[in-house]
Amino acid sequence: GKYSWVDKDTCIACGACGATAPDVYDYDDEGLAEVIYDGDANRGIMAIPDDMYDDLQDACDGCPTDSIKIADEPFAQSE
Ligand code: F3S
Numbered sequence: 678g679k680y681s682w683v684d685k686d687t688c689i690a691c692g693a694c695g696a697t698a699p700d701v702y703d704y705d706d707e708g709l710a711e712v713i714y715d716g717d718a719n720r721g722i723m724a725i726p727d728d729m730y731d732d733l734q735d736a737c738d739g740c741p742t743d744s745i746k747i748a749d750e751p752f753a754q755s756e
Contacts, residue, residue, distance in 0.1 A: 678724025698732035721752030
């Protein structure tokens with residue numbers, strides 16, 4: 678699986694990621710993107726199937742502010 682989260686400090690709510698990978702990215706009340714896959718709540722700890730990796734990569738490549746983080750291991754966040 679892959680793991681992803683969005684850095685809301687740099688996201689400018691452009692809306693591209695949710696259009697590219699709607700099963701993974703949605704938006705909060707301010708329009709900032711967050712990972713919603715499998716209840717992840719933007720923690721970057723829920724495994725996203727490898728067959729969705731193309732969508733993840735497209736979303737990552739399409740983000741104008743490089744706010745989408747993707748890794749092979751779960752992210753460990755302080756919050
Ligand atoms: Fe934000 Fe980038 Fe998505 S700016 S809305 S994370 S494409």
